[in-house]
Amino acid sequence: MQKIQDDILSYREMCDAENVQVLQRGMNFRMNLAYSVILMSQRSNAPYQDKIHDDGTTIEYEGHDVSKRSYDNSYDPKTKDQPEKLPSGRLTQNGYFIKAAKDYIDDKTTPELVKVYEKVFPGVWSLKGYFDLIDYKTIHDGKRNIFRYILKLSERQETSGVETITREHTRLIPSEVKREVWKRDEGKCVICGDTKNLHFDHDLPFAKGGTSLSAKNVRLLCMTHNLQKSDKIQ
Numbered sequence: 001m002q003k004i005q006d007d008i009l010s011y012r013e014m015c016d017a018e019n020v021q022v023l024q025r026g027m028n029f030r031m032n033l034a035y036s037v038i039l040m041s042q043r044s045n046a047p048y049q050d051k052i053h054d055d056g057t058t059i060e061y062e063g064h065d066v067s068k069r070s071y072d073n074s075y076d077p078k079t080k081d082q083p084e085k086l087p088s089g090r091l092t093q094n095g096y097f098i099k100a101a102k103d104y105i106d107d108k109t110t111p112e113l114v115k116v117y118e119k120v121f122p123g124v125w126s127l128k129g130y131f132d133l134i135d136y137k138t139i140h141d142g143k144r145n146i147f148r149y150i151l152k153l154s155e156r157q158e159t160s161g162v163e164t165i166t167r168e169h170t171r172l173i174p175s176e177v178k179r180e181v182w183k184r185d186e187g188k189c190v191i192c193g194d195t196k197n198l199h200f201d202h203d204l205p206f207a208k209g210g211t212s213l214s215a216k217n218v219r220l221l222c223m224t225h226n227l228q229k230s231d232k233i234q
């Protein structure tokens with residue numbers, strides 16, 4: 001089934017949605033013909049600092065370090081600048097995303113479509129949505145240079161390899177709100193208690209003035225109750 005924004009998935013369901021056995025890396029450039037995939041986490045113990053801008057639709061995603069295996073055992077990734085290339089000259093995942101951002105900025109190509117999943121809790125993932133990769137920057141974090149990618153909520157999404165335009169434009173539900181809602185609703189649909197096919201639902205849709213910035217306006221609904229609700233609104 002096509003996963004839509006704010007659906008909740010187990011790790012297995014996320015891998016199945018991408019037709020892979022495992023999703024090992026956080027950054028997966030051009031995972032298939034239609035889009036790239038990144039995994040993000042705003043948990044306080046996350047290895048990288050990802051954040052949502054105040055506009056509610058832009059993500060700033062930190063680049064990734066290269067594993068020791070690409071160098072030698074004395075290599076400590078956290079003390080080195082994040083590399084754009086491997087010693088062999090091949091691009092790292094950072095390098096591929098940078099190249100795509102540059103192509104968009106310099107040559108006005110269509111921005112790379114990036115599907116973003118976020119970790120809400122261990123084993124609890126949520127599809128954050130489809131984003132356009134529009135820029136990147138290099139910043140010094142006090143110790144070394146790291147990359148930050150700028151991703152803007154896209155009006156496109158793909159359906160079996162073909163891009164389509166998404167329905168309404170919405171604001172992102174911040175990760176801390178998702179965590180609060182997940183705990184409060186105990187991982188169950190608030191109407192029937194189902195624990196399968198859950199979705200973070202805006203009680204009052206954003207388009208009708210509802211805010212996603214507070215847990216009060218977001219709840220867990222199963223697919224059935226989510227669909228029933230959308231029927232009533234339309």
Ligand SMILES: [Zn+2]
Pocket residue numbers: 189190191192193194221222223224225
């Ligand atoms: Zn339900």
